[in-house]
Amino acid sequence: MSVTYIDAIRQAQEDLLRDDPRVFLYGQDIGTFGGAFKATKGLQEAFPGRVSDAPISEDAMIGLAVGAAIEGMRPIVEMQFADFSSIAFNQMVNQAATHFFRTGVPVPLVLRLPSGGTPGSGPFHSQSMESIYSHYPGLIVVTPATVADAYDMLIEAVSLDDPVVYCEHKFLYRWLKARSLRGDKLPIGKARITRPGKHATVVAYSAMVHEAVRAAEMLKVEGGWEIEVVDLRSVKPLDTDTVMASVARTGRLLAVGEAFPWGGVTAEVVARVVAEGFHLLDAPPQRLNALDTPVPYHPKLWAAHRPTPESIAGALRQLLSY
Amino acid sequence: MTGHAATATHAQGEVAEIRRLFRVMLTARLLESKLSSLYKAGQIVGGVYIGKGQEAVSGALGCALIKGTDIFAPLIRDQAGRTAFGEAMLDCTRSYLGSVRGPMRGRDGNVHRGRPLDGLPAMISHLGSSISLVAGMLYARRLKGTLKGVVGATSVGDGATSTGAFHEGLNMVAVERLPMVVVVTNNQFAYSTPTAQQFACEDLVDRARGYGVAGHSVDGTDMFACQKVMSAAVRAAREGKGPQMVVASLLRLSGHGEHDDASYVPDELKVAAGGGDSLEIGEKKLLSLGYITAGEIASWRSEIADEVQRAVAQAQQEDAPDPRVETWEALSSRHLIEGLHLKPAGAKKLEA
Numbered sequence: 001m002s003v004t005y006i007d008a009i010r011q012a013q014e015d016l017l018r019d020d021p022r023v024f025l026y027g028q029d030i031g032t033f034g035g036a037f038k039a040t041k042g043l044q045e046a047f048p049g050r051v052s053d054a055p056i057s058e059d060a061m062i063g064l065a066v067g068a069a070i071e072g073m074r075p076i077v078e079m080q081f082a083d084f085s086s087i088a089f090n091q092m093v094n095q096a097a098t099h100f101f102r103t104g105v106p107v108p109l110v111l112r113l114p115s116g117g118t119p120g121s122g123p124f125h126s127q128s129m130e131s132i133y134s135h136y137p138g139l140i141v142v143t144p145a146t147v148a149d150a151y152d153m154l155i156e157a158v159s160l161d162d163p164v165v166y167c168e169h170k171f172l173y174r175w176l177k178a179r180s181l182r183g184d185k186l187p188i189g190k191a192r193i194t195r196p197g198k199h200a201t202v203v204a205y206s207a208m209v210h211e212a213v214r215a216a217e218m219l220k221v222e223g224g225w226e227i228e229v230v231d232l233r234s235v236k237p238l239d240t241d242t243v244m245a246s247v248a249r250t251g252r253l254l255a256v257g258e259a260f261p262w263g264g265v266t267a268e269v270v271a272r273v274v275a276e277g278f279h280l281l282d283a284p285p286q287r288l289n290a291l292d293t294p295v296p297y298h299p300k301l302w303a304a305h306r307p308t309p310e311s312i313a314g315a316l317r318q319l320l321s322y
Numbered sequence: 323m324t325g326h327a328a329t330a331t332h333a334q335g336e337v338a339e340i341r342r343l344f345r346v347m348l349t350a351r352l353l354e355s356k357l358s359s360l361y362k363a364g365q366i367v368g369g370v371y372i373g374k375g376q377e378a379v380s381g382a383l384g385c386a387l388i389k390g391t392d393i394f395a396p397l398i399r400d401q402a403g404r405t406a407f408g409e410a411m412l413d414c415t416r417s418y419l420g421s422v423r424g425p426m427r428g429r430d431g432n433v434h435r436g437r438p439l440d441g442l443p444a445m446i447s448h449l450g451s452s453i454s455l456v457a458g459m460l461y462a463r464r465l466k467g468t469l470k471g472v473v474g475a476t477s478v479g480d481g482a483t484s485t486g487a488f489h490e491g492l493n494m495v496a497v498e499r500l501p502m503v504v505v506v507t508n509n510q511f512a513y514s515t516p517t518a519q520q521f522a523c524e525d526l527v528d529r530a531r532g533y534g535v536a537g538h539s540v541d542g543t544d545m546f547a548c549q550k551v552m553s554a555a556v557r558a559a560r561e562g563k564g565p566q567m568v569v570a571s572l573l574r575l576s577g578h579g580e581h582d583d584a585s586y587v588p589d590e591l592k593v594a595a596g597g598g599d600s601l602e603i604g605e606k607k608l609l610s611l612g613y614i615t616a617g618e619i620a621s622w623r624s625e626i627a628d629e630v631q632r633a634v635a636q637a638q639q640e641d642a643p644d645p646r647v648e649t650w651e652a653l654s655s656r657h658l659i660e661g662l663h664l665k666p667a668g669a670k671k672l673e674a
Contacts, residue, residue, distance in 0.1 A: 057490035067458020
C-alpha cells in the first residue's frame with residue numbers, strides 16, 4: 001500500500017474539511033469532476049456546499065477567497081494550473097498580500113498552484129511561479145517536495161492566518177510515492193537536509209530536490225563525492241540558517257530551481273550566502289535554473305530546458321573542480 | 323419642520339428619509355470642500371479625491387444599507403455613502419491628515435481607508451476588484467448560515483466597467499446569485515478619458531441583462547430618484563431577488579483628484595442635461611416642496627461645519643506615524659516574518 005503526492009493533497013483537503021468548518025474549496029472543475037488532477041475527487045459529495053466549481057474567472061476566484069477570509073473562513077482555491085494565476089495576480093498581490101499590513105485584518109487563504117513542467121505540457125501549463133509571489137511582502141510561499149510534506153504543509157498552510165501560495169509540483173503527483181503520510185512534521189519555514197554530504201551543498205526545492213538527489217548519487221558512484229542536498233520546503237520564508245550551516249560544512253554551493261533564471265529563489269539563496277557567509281565559501285556559488293525561454297512543448301526540448309540530474313551533475317563537477 | 327404633511331407627494335416617513343439623505347449629502351460636500359482647501363494649503367498627506375456632484379448617488383446607496391448587517395465597499399467618490407453608512411468622520415480626517423490613530427495608521431491613506439470587520443472594506447486602486455471581494459464576504463456568510471437579510475454593495479465608475487475584474491466579478495455574483503448591488507456611476511470621464519473611448523454600447527445598463535442581473539437606471543443629479551432607485555435595488559437584493567446593477571448618470575464636478583483641474587471637460591457638458599449638481603438641485607426641490615426650510619439648511623450647514631472643524635482639528639493635533647515605532651510587519655504570523663529590511667547583511671539573527 002502506498003500513497004502518492006496527489007493522494008496526500010487530496011487527503012489533506014478531506015481532513016481539513018472534516019475537522020474545520022471554516023474550510024471550503026473553490027476552483028474550476030473541482031466539484032463532481034474532482035479537479036483536473038483529481039485532487040478533490042469525491043469531496044463535493046462528501047461535503048455538500050463546501051466544494052464548488054468556479055467560473056473561469058481567476059481574478060474573481062481570488063477576490064472571492066479574500067472576501068471570505070476577511071469574514072473568518074479558510075478558503076482553499078485550486079488554480080487549475082499555476083500559469084493561470086497570472087490572471088489572479090492582482091487580487092493575490094494587491095488585495096490579499098497587502099490586507100493585513102493595511103487594515104490589521106489577516107487574510108487566511110490558501111492558493112494551490114499546480115506547478116512546474118511535465119512532458120508535452122508547453123508554455124502555458126508548465127510554469128513555476130514561486131519566485132514571483134515570493135517577491136511580494138505579505139505572502140507565504142511553500143514548495144513541498146515529499147508526500148508527507150505535501151500533506152503536512154497543506155494542513156499547516158490552512159492553519160496560518162496569512163495568505164499562503166502552495167506550489168505543488170505536477171510531475172510529482174503520481175510519480176512520487178511513500179508508504180504513508182507520516183513525516184517529520186518540520187514546520188513551514190524550516191528547510192531539511194534531504195541527503196547529508198560534505199563536499200558541496202545543493203539547495204533545491206519542489207521537484208528539483210529529487211533531481212538533485214539523483215545528481216548526488218551519480219557523483220557518489222563516479223568519484224565518491226558526498227553531496228549535501230538541502231530541501232528548502234518553503235521559499236518564503238527562506239531558512240537561511242539551515243542553508244548557511246550546510247555551506248559552512250561543505251564550502252561550496254549550487255542553488256537549483258525549475259523557474260526561469262532571471263532573479264528568483266536561486267538568486268536569493270546565492271545573494272544571502274554571499275552576503276552573510278562569504279568567508280565560508282571555497283568556490284564562487286553557482287545557480288542552475290531553467291533556460292531563459294518559455295517552457296517548450298516537445299518532451300525532448302522540455303527535458304533540455306529544465307535542470308536535469310545530468311545538468312546538475314555537470315554544474316557540480318565544475319563547482320568541485322574550482 | 324412645518325409643511326411636511328402639507329404635500330401629497332411623499333408620505334411623512336419618506337420625507338424624513340429624503341431629509342436624512344440631504345443631510346448626508348451636505349455633510350459629504352462640506353467635509354470634502356474642507357479637504358480640498360486643506361490640500362490646496364499643503365496640509366494633506368498625499369492626494370484628495372472627492373465626490374462632488376455624486377453625493378446623491380453615493381448617499382442614497384449608503385442610506386439604503388444597514389451598518390452592522392450589510393457590507394459596503396466604497397470607491398473613490400463615496401464620501402456620502404460612507405457618511406450614510408456610519409463611518410466616523412474622524413476615520414476620514416485622520417486618514418487624509420496622516421494621523422497614526424486613523425484606521426490605516428498611516429500605512430494607507432485617503433480613500434483607501436476602511437474597517438473590513440465592520441462591513442466596510444478598504445479599497446485598492448485596481449478598479450473592479452471590489453466586486454468579487456464583496457461576493458466573497460457574502461459567500462462566507464452563506465456558508466456560515468448568516469446571509470439572510472444581508473446585502474453587499476459596491477461602487478464603480480464608467481471606467482471600471484472596462485476591466486476584466488468587473489466582468490469576472492459581476493458574472494460570478496450572478497452565477498452565485500448573491501444579494502449584491504453594484505452601482506455604476508457614469509460620470510462621463512474616467513480621469514480624462516471620455517466614455518466614447520471607454521465603451522461602445524448604447525447604455526451601460528444593457529450589460530446587466532447580459533450578466534443575468536437586474537438593471538436599473540437613474541438620473542444621478544436627482545436625489546429623489548436616486549433614493550427611490552437605490553432603495554428599490556437594495557430591497558430587491560435583500561428580498562432574495564438576486565444581484566442588482568444600478569447605472570447612475572451625471573457629470574463629475576471635480577477633477578479626478580484635487581491635483582487635476584479637469585480642463586478637458588468641455589463647458590457645454592456642464593450646462594447640458596445631466597451636468598448639474600445633485601446637491602443644488604436637491605436643495606431647491608426640497609425647499610420648493612416645503613420639506614425643509616432655508617433656516618434649517620443654514621443651521622445644518624453650521625452644525626456640520628463645526629463637526630468638520632472638530633474632526634480636522636483633532637486629526638491635526640495627533641501624531642504622525644513614527645517609522646521607528648512602526649513594526650514593519652506584513653504578516654500576522656510573526657514567526658514567519660523574515661524581516662529582510664530589518665536584517666542587515668552579515669547579521670545572524672533578527673532582533674526579537
